[in-house]
Amino acid sequence: MAEEKIPFTPISTIGEFKLIDKITKDFEINNTSTIKAVGDDAAVICTDRHQVITTDMLVEGMHFDLSYTPLKHLGYKAVVVNLSDVYAMNAYPKQILVSIALSNRFSIEAVEEIYKGIKLACDHYKVDLVGGDTVASPKGMTISITAIGETTKDKLTYRNTAKEGDLIVVTGDLGGAYIGLQLLEREKKIFIENPGVKTDLEGHNYTVGRQLKPEARKDIIELLDKLNIVPTSMIDISDGLSSEVRHLCIDSYVGAVVHEEFVPIANETYNTALKFGMDPITCALSGGEDYELLFTIRPEDEDKFKNHPDFSIIGEILDFNLGVKLHTKGDNYHDLISLGWDNTKS
Ligand code: ADP
Ligand code: MG
Numbered sequence: 001m002a003e004e005k006i007p008f009t010p011i012s013t014i015g016e017f018k019l020i021d022k023i024t025k026d027f028e029i030n031n032t033s034t035i036k037a038v039g040d041d042a043a044v045i046c047t048d049r050h051q052v053i054t055t056d057m058l059v060e061g062m063h064f065d066l067s068y069t070p071l072k073h074l075g076y077k078a079v080v081v082n083l084s085d086v087y088a089m090n091a092y093p094k095q096i097l098v099s100i101a102l103s104n105r106f107s108i109e110a111v112e113e114i115y116k117g118i119k120l121a122c123d124h125y126k127v128d129l130v131g132g133d134t135v136a137s138p139k140g141m142t143i144s145i146t147a148i149g150e151t152t153k154d155k156l157t158y159r160n161t162a163k164e165g166d167l168i169v170v171t172g173d174l175g176g177a178y179i180g181l182q183l184l185e186r187e188k189k190i191f192i193e194n195p196g197v198k199t200d201l202e203g204h205n206y207t208v209g210r211q212l213k214p215e216a217r218k219d220i221i222e223l224l225d226k227l228n229i230v231p232t233s234m235i236d237i238s239d240g241l242s243s244e245v246r247h248l249c250i251d252s253y254v255g256a257v258v259h260e261e262f263v264p265i266a267n268e269t270y271n272t273a274l275k276f277g278m279d280p281i282t283c284a285l286s287g288g289e290d291y292e293l294l295f296t297i298r299p300e301d302e303d304k305f306k307n308h309p310d311f312s313i314i315g316e317i318l319d320f321n322l323g324v325k326l327h328t329k330g331d332n333y334h335d336l337i338s339l340g341w342d343n344t345k346s
Contacts, residue, residue: 008107023115030126031094043130052149054085060140068184075117084216084291086149088236090157093149095130101137160251162233166296168315173264178287180211206268214291231295242285242338255322258315
């Protein structure tokens with residue numbers, strides 16, 4: 001939590017053009033479809049496949065808190081949340097555009113840190129930075145990233161095409177990012193009240209990492225390809241499982257049942273939730289920012305998913321009139337609702 005002592009050079013000392021050059025010059029081009037990247041009036045992309053385009057905006061104080069988010073992590077996460085939306089279409093991201101609004105509170109060094117994180121993500125996910133915009137802001141920071149991906153028409157996967165009888169699959173585990181956020185907020189409070197106190201996040205690497213440095217599930221899209229499976233529908237889990245299952249059902253005009261006992265929760269998430277006096281399943285159902293994938297498959301494909309460590313089959317798609325239900329461990333059925341936490345931010 002303690003601020004690192006890095007130099008502070010005002011952006012005004014070099015101006016916008018030099019700043020853009022400084023922060024973008026180390027980026028390499030990974031994709032043959034990128035014909036022209038940063039440096040002209042517009043980027044040029046050439047491909048014969050379907051294009052998938054998505055954008056997300058992150059506002060300081062609303063979507064991120066710089067008192068506990070390192071700038072490099074912020075840059076990385078800002079890219080990842082966009083790529084996750086491209087993967088959720090069963091497509092591969094290829095290019096990004098990054099627009100950033102900055103107040104004079106931010107130095108050249110600070111912007112460079114953010115771009116180090118953006119570059120790490122570009123290298124890891126093999127996407128090209130092809131443009132953006134840099135503007136001044138009277139207050140705080142806003143980052144808006146647009147990601148462009150591609151896939152073939154037969155692989156494109158929408159969220160409104162789930163069918164009765166399909167199985168509901170979720171990747172990874174859930175609730176970790178929410179618990180990580182609770183830990184960071186707790187540490188921030190302690191730090192504000194007692195600035196001398198050393199922060200203590202020991203034993204919480206997994207959950208704090210899920211919050212500060214999430215990954216998008218590129219590996220799952222590659223695996224689905226290898227298994228020769230096109231999900232019948234798919235969505236990424238940014239707002240929590242309940243909310244995304246409901247989205248998928250409303251858009252597909254179907255109902256669903258999710259079995260509580262099959263919802264994947266990591267041990268660290270489970271144990272920390274209990275320490276906070278929270279119900280772990282509530283964290284998994286309503287906590288956001290896990291960036292896992294939720295998709296549906298035809299029941300005949302079930303064998304390909306059984307016992308696979310990355311996949312949990314958590315429920316079934318039902319007729320619309322049956323509603324969207326949670327089947328609890330105690331064998332009760334409730335409406336699957338997002339439990340009143342703030343989901344307005346996404
Ligand atoms: P213009 O005035 O024609 O919009 P800019 O000076 O804004 O041009 O941008 C010059 C080039 O740098 C363009 O290719 C633009 O896409 C790119 N660019 C500007 N800001 C950023 C940024 N924050 N990140 C990445 N590329 C940027
Ligand atoms: Mg511009």
